[in-house]
Amino acid sequence: MGAGMLTTAATAAPPRSATLERILSDYQAVASSLPDAAVTRDARTQAMRELSRFGWPKSSDEQWRYTNLRAFEAVAAFGPAALVPAPAAAPELPPALPGFERLVYVDGVRYHQAARAAAGLGGVAGTQWPAEQRLGLLCDMFASDVAALRISGTAAIEVLFLTSAAAAGASCYPRLQVALEPGGELQLVERHLGAPDAPTLVCANIEVVLGRGARLVHYRLQQCGLHTAFADTLCARLADESSYSVRQVAIGAACARTSAQVRLAGRGAALSWQAIAVGRGQQVHDTALKVEHLAADTRTEEVFRGIADERARIAFSGHIHIASSAPGSDTRQSLRGLIEGAGAEVDLRPRLEINTDEVKAQHGATTGALDENLMFYLLARGIDRDSARALLKWAFLGDVLRAIELPAVRRAAEHGAAGQLPDVMAVGALA
C-alpha cells in the first residue's frame, strides 16, 4: 500500500449514509426559499457542512445507542412542512395559562404572536452544535421561523409548537431562543403538541442565555402523537448567580431524543433539571444531558424518573463534568427507572467527571420493579393489587411532578403522564 493511498484514506470524509444524502438533497431543493430572518443563509450552509462532517448518527455510537434512529430515517421529506404562516383557521389549542402570554407556532411557523414577544431576534448567537448534538444542525438548516425572546424584567410566556395534520410525512423545525438580561426573570412553558397520522419529524432547537442573576423556570412538555419522531436539542449558558430550572415531561412521540448541554459558566450559577419520561407500546425516550461546571460554587440538581411499560425503552445519560476552574461545585444526581413491561427496558447512565478538589457530589441510579415493601403496605390496607400498582407508579413520578409549581402546568403534566398510565386514571389517583 503506497503512502499516497494512506493520505487519501486519512483525509476522506466519512461515507455518507443514505439518510444524509436525502437530507442534503432535500436541503438543496428548498434552500433558496428558506427565510433569512430565521437563520441566515451562511449559517444554514455552515450547519450543512458541519452535519456532513459529523455524518448521520449511527446506533453503534455510544451517544446514539438508545435512540431509535430508524424512526427519524423513516421521514419521507426533511424539507419543512411550512414556510409561511399557517392559514387563518384557528388551530385547536389547550386552555390558556392564567397570567401567561402565549405564542403559537404551527408546523414551525408563527401563527400568532403576543406583543411583548415581538422583541425580535438577537441575544443568542448561533450555537456551535457538537457531534452529540448534531440534530441541532438539522434544525439550523431547515428552520422556517424562530421564537426569539429577550427579557429584561419579569415575564411569563407560553410557547406552543403545534404539528398540524398537514405536516404528515414532512418535517417541522421549532426554534426557540431565550435571552434573559441580567436580573431578568422568566417563567417559560414550552409545549409540543399535535398528532399527524403519518411519520413526521419534529426537530427543535432551544438556545438559552442567562445574564448575571437571571432566573429562568422552564417547563417543557412533549406530548406529540405516536407517528412523530421528536428531537430537541438544547444549549444553555448561565452567567454568575443565575439559575435555570427545567421541569421536563416527555410522554409523546414514537421516538424522542433530547440532547441537552448546560454550561454553568459564571460563579454561583445553578441548574435544577427534573424530568420524567413515560413510555408504552414501543415508544423510545432517550435523553442525553451534559452539564459543565466551568466556574466556582456552581450547583446542579438532576432528577430523572422514567417508567417503561409494555415494550417501551427509556434511556437517560447524565454526564456532569466539573472543570478545574470550578472548585466548590455541588452536584446531586438521582436517576431512577421503573420497568413495568416484560419487554421494557430502562438504561440509566450517570457519569461524573471531577477535575478539582473541594467538590460535593452525590449520585445514585437505580432501575428495577416496584418496591415490594410499598406494595405490601398498600395491600395490607385492603387496596387491590392493580390499584396498588397504579398508585405506586404514580408515586414514582411524584418527585418531579410535585416540583412543577404552577398549578395549571402541573395539572397539564399530570394529566399527560396519567394518560400514559391508564391504570392510574382508573384508580383516580389524580383526584
Added chain:
Amino acid sequence: MTGTVETGAAASAAAATAAPAALLDIRDLQVKVGGQQVLRGISLTIGAGQVHAIMGPNGSGKSTLAHVLAGRPGYEIVSGSASFEGRDLFALAPEQRARGGLFLGFQYPVEIPGVNNAYLLKAALNAARRERSLAELDAFEFLELVRAKIKLMQIDESFLSRGVNEGFSGGEKKRNEILQMLVLEPKLALLDETDSGLDIDALKVVANGINTLRGPQHAIVLVTHYQRMLDFVVPDFVHVLARGRIVRSGDRTLALELEKRGYDWVSGQAAA
C-alpha cells in the same frame, strides 16, 4: 375463658373446647424464612373483645407471626393453620385479609410520597365497606368521620394532603398507623411494636387510640418487646415467645414478672 392459650400438647386438647366466638385460631403454625425455621409450632386462639400481648426477645418470631398472619410474601408456611372467623386465613390474599377486618400496624411504616394520606385512607375504608356490603362514603362523609379521629391522635389536619408518612417523624408514623386503624375499625388489629421509638407523651397518645378501639367487636394483639406499653393498654392475656414457640402464657402479671426477671428467665424453657 373465651380467650384460650395453649402450648404444645395442651393445644389439641383445647381445640375441641375452644369457644365458638374465636376470631382467630392458630394451630401448630410452623414457618420458615429464607430456609430458616422461625416459628416452631404456634397455637393461639383469640376471641372478639380480647387484648393479647405477645412479648419476647429480639429474633423470637414476634414480628414474623404478625406478618405471616397479614400475608406478607417471603414466608414459607411449613405446616399448621390459621382460621379467621372460620375462614382459612392463608388461602386469602393480603388485601382480602385486610378487607375482611385484619389490620397490621407496621413497626416501620413506609413512606409513599405522591400518594396522599386522605386518598389512601378513603380508598382503604371504602374497600372495607364494599366487603361488608356497606355504601361507600363520599368525600364529605369521609372527612367528617376522619376529623374526629385525627383530633384524637393529635395529628394536624393538614397531614391529610401530605404523602403517606412523607417526612413524618417516627412518632408521627406510629400515630398515623393508629389513625388508620381507628378509621378502618378492624375486627383484629395486629400491632407490631407500635410502641418502639415513642417518647412517653407519644406513647400515651398511641395507647389512648388503641384503647378507643377496644370493645366487644374488636380484638387487639400487641406485639412488643417492652412492658411499658402494657401500663397503658392493659392486656387480658400475655404470651412470651422464645425461639419460635410460645413458652409461657398468663395474665398481665406475667409482663411485670418479665420486666423484673428478664427474657433469660423464659429463654431456657424454649431451649428445653
